[in-house]
Amino acid sequence: MAKEQIFDIAQLAHVEIYSPKPEETLWFFKELLGMEETTREGQSVYLRAYEDFYHHTLKVTEAKEPGMGHLALRTSSQPALERRVKELEASGYGKGWIEGDLGHGPAYQFETPDGHNMELLWDVEYYTAPENKFSKLLSRPQKRPLRGVPVRRLDHVNLLANDVTTNKNFLMDQLGFRLREHIVMNDGSEAGAWMSVSPLVHELALMGDQLGGRGRFHHLCYWYGYPQHLSDISDIFVENDIKIEAGPGKHGVSQAYFLYVLEPGGNRVELFGDAGYLIFDPAWKPITWKEEELDKGIIWYGSQLPEEFFMYGTPTIEKAKV
Amino acid sequence: MAKEQIFDIAQLAHVEIYSPKPEETLWFFKELLGMEETTREGQSVYLRAYEDFYHHTLKVTEAKEPGMGHLALRTSSQPALERRVKELEASGYGKGWIEGDLGHGPAYQFETPDGHNMELLWDVEYYTAPENKFSKLLSRPQKRPLRGVPVRRLDHVNLLANDVTTNKNFLMDQLGFRLREHIVMNDGSEAGAWMSVSPLVHELALMGDQLGGRGRFHHLCYWYGYPQHLSDISDIFVENDIKIEAGPGKHGVSQAYFLYVLEPGGNRVELFGDAGYLIFDPAWKPITWKEEELDKGIIWYGSQLPEEFFMYGTPTIEKAKV
Amino acid sequence: MAKEQIFDIAQLAHVEIYSPKPEETLWFFKELLGMEETTREGQSVYLRAYEDFYHHTLKVTEAKEPGMGHLALRTSSQPALERRVKELEASGYGKGWIEGDLGHGPAYQFETPDGHNMELLWDVEYYTAPENKFSKLLSRPQKRPLRGVPVRRLDHVNLLANDVTTNKNFLMDQLGFRLREHIVMNDGSEAGAWMSVSPLVHELALMGDQLGGRGRFHHLCYWYGYPQHLSDISDIFVENDIKIEAGPGKHGVSQAYFLYVLEPGGNRVELFGDAGYLIFDPAWKPITWKEEELDKGIIWYGSQLPEEFFMYGTPTIEKAKV
């Protein structure tokens, strides 16, 4: 009889990205995407979208190279945290506890087989709006900003991995992620996998690193929920010389309206214009895109993805390394 | 220490409504809302939206009076079903097993304290599209229809109850629903409660029955996910003499773009134009709308709700009974 | 044989409104509607939307009472201006030439039978963006602003009049406006008239002043062109305690998606979320809404208009005067 589902991970809580151009990166997230700065400390600035409930969902840290510092997953409870840590310790991928950071308490650090830094945590600090930002819409932690085309909340992260299958299995077995969709090539290898712990099609995705790098970052995604906002922010990007890599268009995988853009620090950012489809079926059978069906899986309609989309990640590496 | 969350109920699976005008009701759901007929048996017709994965999400049964026949919740697993049945049996609200219906296997029937008929089930039949309706979008169980403005999936049900608090507690304690938002009047009574087992703000809502009825139905809701579709279907409704009760507008509670309409059989149907907001916080504190904040909670902006909205439910009863 | 159409008036060029709270009025137009300030002189500030091509389309002048200072129509050519001035002089409603104002050259002033101040002009100053606002979209006179939900261009003006028919005839006969739609009551009187010199359904509308005032202003309208922006700006208005009078909804007359709001100085502002329908038929027969069809003419669907909509204009007057 099938094991029952693990419900120990609740959500993607925050992401840290590195930027060699922190001022331009902050301008991008604050003035164009309308994000709010919570605080600064050392070489880091903490940001959140206006419908993010916690202290921050994005930490921008100055560094020589772009890339992902780490990402954090919040568990469903304190006991759930303890259960997962026990598993991670046994897996050999655990690194140990830190006392916390601005915005959250103790966190257990680990890395994926591919070398991406992640942490699990339970204790978080909620954002509380000052009086002049308090919204009468009680489910909104603050007023909608008047700057740019403001994003609403963190949605997901996409990571490059040398071996999609191994890393997918790690996330499923250790953390309870469910596989929602994946791409299986004719040789049987997995080229991409989309996984979630909620009805979202993914909080985490993995794509094969075609340059053979390790622990690289493909993109993070913030959510609008309204297709028009992808058009609006596209307009803003073109006006402000921000390179749109692809979109707007509609993905087959996830069914989401997407836009890809490179923030000035060099990291790829995706924006979602709708909710795509949501999965409530508790016995969901993963959707398998075969090599010959792949085109529709990647782009259902609209703007195509350039070659760069499948090669470029952060930190950047030499193509020659392939 | 707080008990850990119950994850035994996965989703709202289907709803049965009664219609005294079944032909007109079917015309409404099929020609205007673009729903698909799966099959007919006896006095019932089984329908689904084009992105509903199971055999049906709506069963329309001919009857003298409009109202809700029953609603079905799917559990997270077979063991989860057994756990919940055990609790329901102990609660005194259980009614017993049925062998199943078209589209699903054994189901355990129970009623809420207010008298709404519900059932729990695990075993479901999936819809399989015939070749001419097969979609290359593999997460879509069939092609998008060419009729009307087609809805995508069942979203939620709203029930009238004499005593919101008692019924809310029943759903939370017996089934593991989480309270997401509620209205608390100055005298301490609850006028409405929105509850879910997923990041949706609600699969089930309860509102006080101001006419003092028992087991009455307020509305069911199908989901579009795109605000424009509320405008499009409004246009269609006005052209076809279907009474729009309220909307389009934006609710405070749930943040959703809404439209309310009466189908020809007399039941209220809501349509959702976006995803509203989604709740991923595992320690969510219910949002409390006080009497003096209620206006913004009900309507954030747009079309107001008429008095009728708060009084009319199905089956209809005499106002004099109040 | 029918006289040929007059093509001497080309467009609505600008509007001057009075505000007793100029700072708040400017905050409204600049921070919420994203308008740009061109210049200030004396008690006036000159503004334009980011796709308005001329020096300004809105002049906000400090005054004790809200209301419209004047509106300006641009002719199709210099000879067209001269032809119209000759007619106006003959009509007895002409007032004479002024040398010009910031942003335009000589203008001929006149008033309507109801006493609204208008002017005709040909010579205008074009807006030229400074380098940092220059847009690569060559049909856009400047970059899209990053403030609020920016409006794109001035659309139309709606005036209250004691006698709709007389004023309508004046605009048609003296200036060549075409009647597009009107409301005719059962007693034969006209309650409203929508007129244009272009495929727009109206640059000027007249509605009966139910309080019996003279020369009063009902509203001016700026254009978005995208329905989502009415939702976005509604959200912004509610967050910032700006009173939405009505909308979003869809008018029958003009078919436009509308929103009505009172700017802090007390003048009504409308926002248009789409293009409605456009009239290219050179032999257009005016659409007549009878008293019994009026409901659909005013609101096709969505938010209803409150009683206030039909009574309130600026300057405000005592209801007792009726």
Place this chain on the structure above:
Amino acid sequence: MAKEQIFDIAQLAHVEIYSPKPEETLWFFKELLGMEETTREGQSVYLRAYEDFYHHTLKVTEAKEPGMGHLALRTSSQPALERRVKELEASGYGKGWIEGDLGHGPAYQFETPDGHNMELLWDVEYYTAPENKFSKLLSRPQKRPLRGVPVRRLDHVNLLANDVTTNKNFLMDQLGFRLREHIVMNDGSEAGAWMSVSPLVHELALMGDQLGGRGRFHHLCYWYGYPQHLSDISDIFVENDIKIEAGPGKHGVSQAYFLYVLEPGGNRVELFGDAGYLIFDPAWKPITWKEEELDKGIIWYGSQLPEEFFMYGTPTIEKAKV
């Protein structure tokens, strides 16, 4: 002193296209684009969009090769028609009068220097809805259809021409079209020109025929006015194996949201998702896109145009002829 503007042409009235697969072409326009069939005669079927006011805007005629049969322009009046015919006769491009066709009276035929067949007419037959299609929205000639994603009205035609400048001058000088935007290459030649007789950026466009053909057709365009409908119809096209050539995206020229598709007969059809920008300035200076600015002029953002877009027209010709 500048000559005054000619206002003799009012609008694009209808287009005739040839189809080698008339049944499939009709299925495309009726079932997917929701158009209505007015009548059939001989090898032709007459269609209109639901907000087109006349008998038809599209005539589909069975033929061996796809292409444009002719297009018709309606004049501003009977005298305007006579003035233009006199000019055309003098130009040497006039062909003479026909008695009329279904849906209109006498028409004067002519051809452009490049050989496109056009006609001028004044007398038209209006569409009158049968009772079951009568709309209470009085500016809508019939109810909104329930089939597909229905287009609202004919917007414009784009023609290929060997010599853009000569044909542009013909349309401007003989008919009074105003040049709104054009592409001027570094060698001074014009590669494209967009012209109108109304605030629309174009009812007629010309693009250089890179295959050196004569009198070829590039596309006709129907109008939605709502961006979401481009997404909706894209979804429908992909589901029904209709090839989307490009889009959705936003053009720089005209600022319109576009989608290009090939109907089953082989003709290119464009769909417009918004109104773009409208030109009310009577002294409009044409916008000139230089070769090095061209990318933004063609695509402001979104889906790029494939090479095919610039080569393929109907009837198709051998590339070798270049």
